[in-house]
Amino acid sequence: MSSIPNRPISQSPDSSNPEGSVLVVGGGIAGVQAALDLANSGFFVYLVERTSAIGGSMSQLDKTYPTNDCSACILSPKLVECGRHLNIKILTLSELLSLEGEPGAFRALVRQNPRYVDPNKCIACGQCAGKCPKKVPNEFDLGLSKRKAIYLKFPQAVPLKYAIDPRYCIRLNKPGRCGLCEKICPAGAINFKDVAKEEVLNVGSVVLAPGFSPFDPSDLDFTGYGRLPNVVTSMEFERLLSPSGPCQGHLKRPSDQKVPKRIAWLQCVGSRDINRSGHAYCSSVCCMYAIKEAVIAKEDAHGDLSASIFFIDMRTPGKEFEAYYNRAIEKGISFHRARVHTVLPSQEDNNVLIRYADEHGVMREEEFDLMVLSVGLELSKEAIELADRLGVKLDPYKFIDTDVFRPVVTNRPGVYVCGAASGPKDIPRSVTDASAAALEAERILSPSRWTKTKKKVFPPERDVHAESPRVGVFVCHCGTNIASVVDVEAVRDYARGLPGVALSQDNLFTCSQDTINHMAETIRKEHLNRVVVASCTPRTHEPLFQETLRDAGINKFLFEMANIRDQDSWVHQNEPEAATEKAKDLIRMAVAKVKLHEPLPYNSVPVTKSALVVGGGVAGMNAALSLADQGFPVTLVEKKSILGGHARKFYRTWQGSIVQPYLKKIIDQVESHPKIDLRLETTVSSVEGSVGQFRTGLSDGSTVEHGVAILTVGAESYKPMGKWLYGENPNVHILLELDQIFIKDPESLKGLSQAVFIHCAGSRVPERPFCSGICCTHAITQALELKKLNPDMDIFMLYRDIRTYGQRERLYQEARSKGIIFIRYDLDHLPDVRQEGKDIVVEAEDLILERKLILHPGLLVLATGVRPRDDMGELSKLFKCSVSSDGFFLEAHMKLRPVDFATDGVYLAGLCHYPKSMDESIAQAQAAAARAAIVLSQDAVPAESITAIVDQRKCTGCGVCTHVCAYHAISIDPAVGKASVNTGLCKGCGACVAGCRSDAVTLKNIGNRQILAAVEAAMDTMDI
Amino acid sequence: MDKTSVQKKEWEPKIIAFLCNWCSYAGADLAGVSRFQYPPNIRVVRVPCSGRMSPNILLDALKAGADGVLVSGCHPGDCHYISGNLFARRRFAIFKSLIEFLGIEPGRLNFSWISAAEGEQFAKVVKEVTERVRALGPARRLVKEI
C-alpha cells in the first residue's frame, strides 16, 4: 500500500470552507445515484470504479422485480447521464489506496491502472477485438461466453472505450509478439506502454458503494455446482436470460444448448446457512429474484416451461412483492416448501436429479433440465480490503457496519456507505441509501456548494424556421424487448418512405452512450431538424433524447417519441404482425406531429429556497433536520400536538437499540433548530404553484411559500377490532401495545408462563393482500424480550413464512436457540382463538406433525401489519401525487426513483410509502432531503415551455378561458378586450384551448393542428 | 412481411385514444410493464390533460375515419392540473347527447378514469372499448365517401 506523497495541503480543515468535491467509490447503481445527486446539487464528484466501466451488477441483470422493467433500459439513462456529466469525473480501472485527513478536507490517493487504450482516441469501432487472437472467459457473462483480451465490458458500457486485459494480452506478456490490435486500430489508440498513475484527490467527503459479490457455491458439494454442467447460479441465469448475454435472450442450457423445459430454483444457497456457507444472514433479494426469473423464463417460453422453486420461507416483504408472488402462483410457477438434500446427475442427457424432503419429511425425487442456485450476496474480497485500508469497521456478517439511527454513516467520520455493501438489499433500497449517503456527504460541505463545479453550456441552436422538415427516425430494438415481437427492420424501412423523413435507423439500445453520441453526430451531419425515437416511453426517456438534440445544436422541442415498447411490443406479445403494423402507425403519427413542432423557449422560475415537510414522525424530523442543517429554512407541519409519530410507541429497533432516548434527542434538535419553523396541530389545507414556487395554505390560516415539499405523514397499525378477541380480552395486544408495556411496566410481564404470537394477523389476506415486512422481526424481537424477562416462559409463534430478511435473520436463529417454538399455519388452517371464562384459548394445527395443538396463553400478541392512513387521498389530491393500489403513496419509479413523486418538487419518505423499519425510514427521509436539496441548491428551475398562446385576431374576449384556467394564467386584457396568457403561470394543461369557442387559443406544439396531424396519420391506412 | 401478399384483411376497428400524460398514459405504460395483453386496435395520442380535449377534436377524429374514440384522464380530484378532468367530463356528457342527435352511436365515444397505478384497468378498458366498437361496425356517418 502506498501512502500519500508529501505535498502541500491545498486546504486546511476549516468548517466554513470545506472542499466542494466528493469521492464516490464504486460505479454500480448506488455509486452512480450518489454521484448524480451530489453533482446535481453543486459538488464535483470523482467516481472511482475498479473495472473498465460503470454499471455494476445491475447492468448484468435481465429484468428487475416487481415491475419486470428491463434492467439495462432503466439503468442506461443514468449511466449516460453520469458519463456526460460535467461535474462527474469517472476514473475506471481505479482503486482508492488510502485516505488521509478529516471530514471536509480529505486527501485520497487513487491509483488508476493502465487501460492500454487511449480513451481520448478510442472510437469503439471494435476492429481491435475482431482481430485479437486471444479468446478468454467473459467475466461479464460469468464465464458463460468468451471475449477477447482487448474488450468492451458490455455493449452499453460507460465509458464506451475498449481496454486491454493485461492478464491475457499476448503482447504485454511476451514483448515483441502479436500487437495486431495496434496495427488495425484506425484511431491509433493502442498504447502498450501505458502505466499505472497515482493521483491525490482533495475531497470533503467519501461515499463507499463497492456493491456485493454473488456467493460462490463451488465449495457446496451437495449443489452439484461445478460438477454438473446444468447447475448454474442465479447471476449466470440472468446472463442466460439477457438479450445481451450468451444466448441473445433465448434461454438455452449450458451442456447442449437445448431449450430447457423444466427448471428448478434452489433457494438460500449461501444464505441462512452457517454450517455450510458461513453466512447466517438472509440475503433479502433471492426469493424475489427467483420468482422473477421463473416468471420471465416462463413468459419467454410462452408458457411452455415448468418452473419450480424450492424454498424454506418465501420472503416477499417489499412494496408490491406479495402481489408479484401471488401472480407467479397464478401463472403456474410451483412453490415447494422443502429442503433439498442432494443434487445428482440423472442417467440421461445431463439432466439434474434432485432429492428433497417435503414438508412432512417424505423423501421425493424430481428431474430437471436445468437447476438455478439462488445464491446469496456477500461483500467482495476487494471491498473488505478497502474497508480495512480505510479503517472502516465491518459488522459480524462482514458487511460495512453502520449506525442504527444514521444508517449510511460508518465508524470513520466523513466516510459514508450505500448499497449492498452495508447489508444485502435490493435496487430501490440501494438507490435510497445512495441518495441518503449523498445527503450525509453534503451536509457538512454545503458552504462550498458550486465552488468546484462547471456549468454546462449547450452549443447555440440552429434556426430551423426556414428549413423544410428533415426528420430522423431512430427505431430501438431495446435488446429483445421490442425486437422479439415487432419486426424492427421492417419498421425502420417503412419509416424511410414517410414524407419528410430524411433517414431512419435501428439500434440495439437507443439510449446507450454510443448510440446517443452517434445520434447527436447524425443530427449535425445530416442536418436533421426533427427527431423521432421509436422505443420505450417518453415518461422515462424523453429528457435524455431531448438533451441530445440540444447537444447537437437544435431545439429540444423538435422531438417526439413513438412508444413501441410499453404500449406495443409488451402488450401484444402474441400478435407480432399486428404489433409491427401498430409500430408503423405510431411512427407515422409521431412523424406527422413532429413536423409541425416549433422551437420553444426554455423558461425557468426562480426557486424559493425553503422546504415544507408534512408529518413530524421520525422520517419527517430527519428530513427537516437534513435540510435545515444545510441552511435551508424548513416549515415542519404536524397534525398532532406532539412530535414523534409512530415511534413514540416503539420500544427497541431490530438491531437492539432503545428508541425513546433517540426520539427525545431528535425532538429536542428539531424544536431548538433556528432554521425549523415548527407548526404543531396544523394540517395542510391548500396547495398552489409547482416546483420552485409552492404556496401552501395551512389550517392555522397562514400561508407558507416553499420550493419543495416532503410528505412523511406515516401510517397506522392495523387494529383487528373484534377479531382474535382483540378489544375484548385485556391480554390480547397488537405489537405496539406490547411495546408500550415494555416501555412502561415490563415487570408486569415477568409472571407469565405462556405467550402466543400470531403472525400475519390481518395481513396477506384478500382484504389486505400486502405483507408489511416488519412484523415478523418485531414479533421475534418481542418474544426474545419476554424470554429475557422470564427465561422459563413458553412462547409459541404461529407463522406463515418467517420474513426476517437481511441481518434480521440473526433474531430468528436466536429465538429458536432459546427454545421459542415456531409453528406454521396456512390460510386453510387458520389458528382459532376463543375465550373460556377469562382464559384465552388458541387452537392451531401443526402442519408438519399434522396434529392439533391447544394453547392457553396469558398473553396473545397479534402481529398485525401497517395500514395506510385514511387521509392519504386528500393529501395526494392537494399535492397532485398518486396513491398505489395498497393505499400507500406511489413513487415516480419503483426501482430508480423511490423517494420522488412523479410531480416535480414533491418527495416522500417513511411509512406513508410502505411499511419499513426505522433505519430504512431514516435513510429514506435523508434520501428525500437529498433529492429536495437538488432543487433548493439551484437559483432557478426549468418551467413549462409548452404554454398556451392567444391569437388575438380570433379572440372575441368572451372570457370562457379565464374561468377554466385553474392557475389564473389567462385573463382578458382590459386595454384590448382580448385574452392574454401569463406564461410564468401557465402550466400547459390546455383547458383554455378546449374551452375556447373561436379557436383563438392554442397550446404550443400540442395545438389542434398537431393533434389532428397525429390522428389523421393514424387513420392513414396506406397499407390497405 | 410483404404486404401485397396479404389478403385484404377482415375489418378491424381503429380507435384513437387520447390519454392524459399524468395518469392514463402512465397507466398504459404500466399495463405494458406488467405485460397485460390487450387488442392492438388503439392508437394513443398523448395529451397533457383530459381537459385539453375539445369536442371538435373528437369529431375530427371520427371524421378522419376513427371507428371509436377513447378519452381517459385521472380520477376525479386527481387531475394534475386540478380540475381539467372535471371540465372534460362535463363537456363530454353534453357532447355525447349531441352526437346521438347527429346519428352517431354514443358507444363510439368513450370516457374513462385510469390512474397511473391501474395498468390492469387500462387493459380492461381497451378490451371493452374495442369490443363495443367492433359490435357497432365501421363508422360511416362522418366519413366522406370518396
Ligand code: FES
Ligand atoms: S392531468 Fe390527467 S386528467 Fe388532467
